[in-house]
Amino acid sequence: MTRKKIAELYARLHALDPEPKGELHYVNPFTLLVAVALSAQATDKGVNKATGPLFQVADTAEKMAALGEEGLTEYIKTIGLYRTKAKNVIALSRKLLAETGGEVPADRDYLETLPGVGRKTANVVLNIAFGQPFIAVDTHIFRVGNRTGLAPGKTPAQVEEVLERVTPPDYKLHAHHWLILHGRYICKARKPDCWRCPIADLCAFKPKTPPPAEGKG
DNA sequence: CTCCCGATAT
DNA sequence: ATATCAGGAG
Numbered sequence: 001m002t003r004k005k006i007a008e009l010y011a012r013l014h015a016l017d018p019e020p021k022g023e024l025h026y027v028n029p030f031t032l033l034v035a036v037a038l039s040a041q042a043t044d045k046g047v048n049k050a051t052g053p054l055f056q057v058a059d060t061a062e063k064m065a066a067l068g069e070e071g072l073t074e075y076i077k078t079i080g081l082y083r084t085k086a087k088n089v090i091a092l093s094r095k096l097l098a099e100t101g102g103e104v105p106a107d108r109d110y111l112e113t114l115p116g117v118g119r120k121t122a123n124v125v126l127n128i129a130f131g132q133p134f135i136a137v138d139t140h141i142f143r144v145g146n147r148t149g150l151a152p153g154k155t156p157a158q159v160e161e162v163l164e165r166v167t168p169p170d171y172k173l174h175a176h177h178w179l180i181l182h183g184r185y186i187c188k189a190r191k192p193d194c195w196r197c198p199i200a201d202l203c204a205f206k207p208k209t210p211p212p213a214e215g216k217g
Numbered sequence: 218c219t220c221c222c223g224a225t226a227t
Numbered sequence: 228a229t230a231t232c233a234g235g236a237g
Contacts, residue, residue, distance in 0.1 A: 024233070040234035046224055047233085080222040080232080088235085118235050138233040156234090180233065189231060190227065 001149045001166070005202045009150060010171040012198050013178040020177035022128060024048065029104040029129035030096075031055050033111075034064065034089055036121045042079050050076045061102035064093040088116025106130040120156065124176070133172035135163045140183025141176070147187060149204030 001009075013020075023044040026032035031051070039047045054075040058064040064072070073086045092114040096102050104125065105111070111122035123136035137145070137156040145151030145159040151166065153159035167175050186197050194200050195211030 022233075036233065037235090039232085041222075041232055042234095043225070043232050049224095078223060080224075081220095081234085082222070084221055084235085116235065120234060124233070136233080139231080140233070176233095184233085 001202070001204070003166070006150060006166050007168060009148075009199050009202050010168060010175070010178070013182060014171065014174070016198060017178065017181070020174055020181055022177055022180070025051055025055070026129075027055060027059055029125060030061055030064075030102070031059050032129045033092075033104055033114075033117070033121070033125050036124045037089055037092070037116045038076060038079055038085050040085070041081060046079055050079055061093040061096040065090060065097055085116065091115040092117060104129070106132070108134070119160075123160075127173070127176050131173070133169075135160060135167065135172065135176050135179075137163070138180060139189075140187075141179045143189060144179050144183040144187050147192070147203070147205040148199070 024032070024035045024039060025048045026035050035047055035051050038051065054072070057075075058067050058072075067090070069086050069090045072090055073082065076082045076086060079085065093102075095114060096104065106126060106129075108122045108126060111117050111125060112119065120136045120138055123134040126132040127134045127136060135141070137160045141163075142153075142156050142159050145153065145163060151159045151162035153162055163175065171178075182199075186193050192205070192207065194203075194205070194207040197203070
């Protein structure tokens with residue numbers, strides 16, 4: 001995609017949503033870290049349903065560690081991959097407690113040493129909790145980057161590298177949310193709503209199926 | 218590459 | 228019924 005088209009793409013997403021926000025619930029960097037760790041292969045709504053009661057009881061590494069694996073499991077049983085997640089969240093809470101006193105460091109290399117925390121989760125925490133211009137590539141952004149031609153890549157790491165390189169500096173802080181929200185509500189995995197897409201004319205993907213029939217208005 | 222794994226949309 | 232959902236580890 002040309003630099004001109006890329007600038008136009010971001011300008012439109014910006015105009016439509018000047019202050020885009022994520023939909024995972026959290027109250028501090030630690031709860032954001034946990035919420036994102038729980039969100040792998042799960043919906044935001046499902047995660048929020050579980051973290052509501054959970055964070056009321058445990059909103060710090062110390063309290064989370066005190067819950068223990070069995071205690072945490074009772075809160076997150078409704079989330080997919082819950083056994084692995086319970087193990088990881090308790091382990092990362094204990095690790096933070098031992099190594100930083102429970103504080104979440106704004107350091108990507110350190111964050112990636114935590115169990116259950118990879119590149120994507122670390123980038124989300126740095127971007128959302130600490131306001132740093134990193135672009136976390138999740139399933140939505142991976143799809144949007146490839147479909148549109150904005151950031152093609154065979155792996156999330158490649159897509160991230162391209163996004164980092166082609167995204168104008170002024171847009172880097174919000175690029176993550178713009179692209180993820182676009183992917184969630186317009187550029188959907190199964191049936192993308194290209195007919196109401198604000199950047200369709202800039203996009204490499206051309207749908208074969210026509211828009212659904214209008215209800216009588 | 219496989220495994221993990223319940224809820225929801227289609 | 229099945230694809231998908233704010234992935235990460237072995």
